[in-house]
Amino acid sequence: MSHKITYSGINKVVENDDEFSSILDLSIANQIPHLHECGGHGRCTTCRVRILEGLENLNRKSQTEQETSFIRKWDPSIRLACQAFPHGDIKLQRLIWSMGEVNQLQTELAPVGEADERPIAILFCDLRNFTSLSSENLNFDIAFMLNRFYTVLGDPILMNNGIIYQYVGDEIVGVFGTSGGTREKICTDAIRAALGMQYALTRLNSMELGDLDIELKSGIGINFGKAYIGHLGHPNHKQFSVIGDPVNVASKVQQHTKSSGASILISKPVLKGLPQNNLLIGKTFMATIPGKEQQLELFELLGFKEMDLALELQSSLHEMLNDQDGFASIFYDKVFALAPAVRNLFKKNMTDQGRLLTHMLGGIVYSLARPEHLALGLKKLGESHVRYGVIEAHYPVVKQALLETIDKTLGDQKTDKTLIAWNQALDHVIDTMQNWENE
C-alpha cells in the first residue's frame, strides 16, 4: 500500500509504495534537491534529515548509522536519508541546504567538555579600509556589505575543507585539519583558501565596489601547529573552541602583513608542510613576536607555480552559477542542438532537472576537498545514468555543451586557465561516472 513522504519547508508530498526505496532515492526520483556527497554510501552524512513525524515508520538504524549518530551526538530523530527506508507515512526536514555548510559539520566531531590536541593550520584574514568605506559612504548599507565580505571571503575557506571559526572585528579566522588529514593536505587547503580569498576580494573590488572608487585590501597570515580543539565553555553554553600557541602565532603572522606590505604571509611550519617546487614565494621576513625569544621567519606567498585545478574551479564557480536557471537553459539548448535524439531520455520537468545539474556541478567543486566522497558520489551518479538510458557516446556531447556554456556564461570573467581547468575536471568526472563498476 502506498504511503506519503512529506518534505517540510517546501510542502511537497511524495507517494511511495516501494519498501526498497530510501528517502534519498525518493528525493532523487522526485527531483527534490538533496545533498548526497558520497552517493548514498552512509559515509558523508550530508543527506541527514530530521524526522518530524513517523519515526516508527522507518527501518532501525544499521550499526554504521548508529555509530555515526553517537559520534556526532545526534538526537534519535536525525537519520541518514540514504540509510532510512520508509514503510509508512513520514514527515521530514532536510538539514543541510548548501555545500558551504558541510565543512562546518566537522565541529560536530570535536570532543565536548574536553579538548583534543590535533595538528591544524590556522588562517587569519584581516579586512583593510572597511572603516573608511562605511564612514565615507553614509548611505551605505554596512550590514549588507559586511555580510557580502564574510560570504565572499568565507567561501574559499569552506571550499577547502576549512571551518570558519570566528569573526573578530574585521578579521575572519579559518581552521583547517580539525578532522584529520596529512600535513601537506592541511597546509595546501589553507594556502589555496588564502589565494581564493585574495581572488574573491579582487573580484569584489572590480565588480561590486568599482563605482565607489574604493579598494578593499586584505592581509592574510597562516600558521601550522598542534592546537587543542573541543566544545568548551559554561555547561549551558559550550562552543567549538581552538586553543593554543599556534593560534596566537597565526594572528601575529597576519599582523606582520601590515608592516611588511605582503598580502599573504606563511610561517615556516606551513612552508615546510608544502611541496616546495610548486609554490611561488616572494620575500622573506624576520618578525619579533612578543614573549618569544626566537624571531619568526615568514614567507610571502605569491601563488602556485603550476595551475592548481581546484583553485581555478573554485574561483570561477560563483560567476558561472550566478544565474543557475540561465546556465542550465543554455546548456540543455546546446545538448539538444548537438544531439536531438537525447531529448527523449529526459522525462521530467526540465527546470528542476537543470537545478539538479547545477547543484551537482557546484557540489563537485566543493567536494574536491574530499576526493574519497566525491568518487563514491560520481560512481553512483554514473550507475544511475545507465538506468536513465545514457550511453558512452553521449558523454562527449554533454562535455562539449558544458564547456561551451561555461565559456559563454563567464564571458570576460574567465582567465585562459579557467577552461583548461574545467576541461580536465569534466574528464575526471566523466571517467569516474563511466567506471562506476570498479568499486
Ligand code: HEM
Ligand atoms: C558531466 C556529467 C554529468 C553530470 C554531472 C550529470 C548530472 C545529473 C544529475 C545531478 C541528474 C539528476 C538525477 C540524479 O542525481 O541521478 C541527472 C539526470 C539525468 N541526466 Fe545527467 N549528468 C551528466 C551527464 C549526462 C549525460 C552524458 C547524459 C546523456 C544525455 C545525461 C542525461 C541525464 C538524464 C536523461 C537524466 C534523468 C532525467 C530525468 O529523469 O528525466 N546526463 N544528471
Ligand code: FES
Ligand atoms: S551518508 Fe547519505 S549520502 Fe552520504
